[in-house]
Amino acid sequence: MIDLSAAELLAAYRSGALSPVEVMQAVLAHAAAREGELHALCAVDAEGALAAARASEARWQAGTALPLDGVPVTLKENIAVPGAAYRLGTAATAEGATADFEAPPAARLREAGAIAWARTTMPDYGMLSSGLSSLYAEPARNPWNTAMTPGGSSAGAAAAAAAGYGPLHLGTDIGGSIRLPAGWCGLVGLKPSHGRVPIKPGYAGRVAGPLTRTVADAALMLAALAKPDARDPTQLPPGQVLLRPLELQKLRIGLMLDAGWGDAVQPEVAAAVTAAARTFEQAGAVVEPLAGFTTREMADGIDRFWRMRSWLDISALPADRRAQVLPYILD
Template sequence: MDHQPPAAHLGDLPATDLLALYARRALSPVAVIEAVIARAETAEPTLRALYAFAPEQALAAARSSEARWMRGEALPLDGVPVTVKENVATEGVPMPLGTGARHDAAPSPIDAPPAARLREDGAVIFAKTTMPDYGMLSSGLSSFHPLTRNPWDPARGPGGSSAGSGAAAAAGYGPLHLGTDIGGSVRLPAAWCGVVGLKPSHGRVPIDPPYYGRCAGPLTRTVADTALMMRTLSRPDARDATALPPADLPWGDLDGLNLKGLRLGLVMEAGAGLPLDPANRDVVEAAARLLAAAGAVVEPVRPFLTQAMLDGLDLFWRQRASLDIEALDEARRARVLPFIRDWAAGGRDLSGAAVFHGMSQMAAMRDAALAAIRPYDFLIGPVSPNPPFPAEHASPTNDPARAMAHIAYTVPFNMSEQPAISVPAGFTPEGLPVGLQIAGRRFDDVGVLRLARAFERIRPALRPWPMVE
């Protein structure tokens, strides 16, 4: 194979392009992984997005991939670079869950389902990506990993908890990145890093261990790459008792959606949490006008989340975190990020009735989200109420008492198990990315991708990708 790179930096090429070039023998997986490694080595002193970076193993995998392409035995993602969030187990790599309390975690014995599917399809896993303690922050602040920063402005955070995944995608560490999302942890870093991030329908991507609202999903630069990744990730795995039945969905057919007459509910006010920043509002309203001009029927939707719902969920998660932290010995508890310890302390003395009330509010959130979409084909609106915030902050408020105030637009769709995507929509006056959220009916993952692809085609040109030196 020809190892000479094309004009564009290889780390910026979409996976769809890489596979086409590999098939024509115009490009080698070895050249691509070499370019991605070089870019990561240049940017990592600033971004710190990677964990368990393994260049030599990646090069060996790329050489094996090249041999398969030469023999005509290529796999569906053969030779495409990919990163995997730290909390998705990969064989032989410790999984500290972002916290110093697990600094001595043993290597994982096997791949978790999403990593197994990627590896089976020939993707080159060259690194894991960073996350905050227990995945319970929307930031790159961790007591185990170095502070992760946003490629668009290193003074800002990338979001979280798929912090390293969002930063790596925006920085051009190859095309495919895997995150997890239990309250917005794929969509928020996607929005703040200016990339595409899909939270699939609950159970569409088998995951181990499963939990309320927990999903694994792609972060990529294009909707087509997200769909390509979903084709692999959605294959069945018996380890997830909450997984949906296997379905042969048309992941490759993204262009069959007619915007004319499509019913879109516009959710501009969340009903709880932080107020919507004017810059974010302007970008999302402009996106809604574009969709309306293309023929969609866009109607405002009244807020359907309440502060009681958000507070109930917060109490339930505090109690869960408190149980985990209180089970540690004193030395390990001391290693947990202080913000997380302070936040979890609010769940330490909750009564059973209070915890049950919290769970009931999560169910009420589910019902409200499903009722809100019933008159519409899709809901659209902001992903987050605010632009990227200072990298050193644990959350936009940086206040444990209001730790969940920024997830009011995203978390309802975790509880309702609906598919929801963040797609780049524009920028603030300071040049920071803003995402548009598209949520679909339960199980309509392909429909969400089709609408995201349609919007991708009509939005104004985006700014050039950031170059981190």
């Protein structure tokens, strides 16, 4: 049952074929068996999860189930939950630091009945495309090959998703922190438009979004996440998120094999992307080559922004705390 999607779990709960309690028990057992090699989680609340599963089971039996009732979900460590550790993946944050508020994405998932049973690892301040961290003894590993990284900075979320720690996982993204690990772990990862998913604390460019194993599950999760929250002044007007069939006939799809800067695309990657484009073409879509439109100068500009924004946080630390930031980031 750990391989079932959120949509399949909801259908099984609805029919009575499965219970949220037995699903939560299975997920907890599976995660415990794999964590020794994957290092995807920084905190697990098994007791709270099972209590939430029993409450969910009662709602299903009473006919009052919520949209994501009883579906397990993990939260990236930088998603605040009252009383939960809030160290942002870095040893520079004081031991015992906890959040005193509930971030909008966590609140929306809770209100939809999802069971947030674990928190996932990340690099210092989410500033790397891996899980390397000054806080955790071992970085998250890719379940497909544990010698490899799952990508980052939503490293633990991606590892957990690919390993079957339940169907729904919440990451955050500025410059690829959901999309990179999704690509490296064979997942569906979505960086929503800025403001579509309200967030707190605010940070220019950062959004929260789903990491799942199916498109349908990403849509289910986004439908819950996109509800309004007055604490985010950048939120977009409310909009309904619906999974709908995509008509491929004459749909125009751009095929970009060169971003315009950076390393050349590896031949096997280019072949895989081109094969996917041909599949769309055979289904009736119109595939057109698209030249890269970004430049090295643009990339350097966003890099300077990230460095500046990160330094505002790091420079505010006492000297002894600042020295504990991962050297790759501090330098």
